[in-house]
Amino acid sequence: MAVVAKWMCDRDNSMFDNKKDADAYDKMLELAEGFSALLQQHIPDVDETKAEEFGIFLAKNKEAVMQACKGKVEALDEIDSKEADNIRPISAQG
């Protein structure tokens, strides 16, 4: 028998084997929530789950977002559309 250290992100109770991955995931969700909140402020009638998904999408692809903001707008077009298929809303995780 053995005890194994695990790390939980308390935003959605996701579990990780190491703190680094848990921190990165937590930071990603924090950014996602920031984007989702902005979207919901600007488009109040947007579906909440879809807004969360879009926030997660932007957060997961923050490198492309940064490149676009720096002038390489085509970076947004280059985001792998398959990536988007892997995104689940926070409410569906656990």
Next chain:
Amino acid sequence: MAVVAKWMCDRDNSMFDNKKDADAYDKMLELAEGFSALLQQHIPDVDETKAEEFGIFLAKNKEAVMQACKGKVEALDEIDSKEADNIRPISAQG
């Protein structure tokens, strides 16, 4: 009588007195269109005008978006809400 040089952004026919400002505006609208297109891909039933407005909002506040992506997520909360009131959809400009 005199002739005066003007610069037009052909995305929405906005006029500028100098090329630098026209270029900056053009680049802002290009980024805005990129964000709007992503939003419309992910939330196909979103109102098109609202999606354009949100894209322009993100593009006008790209410095805050970049800061947030770099880890300072609270930069998104610090965007002046009055700024948002000045944003018009592309279709309303002329």
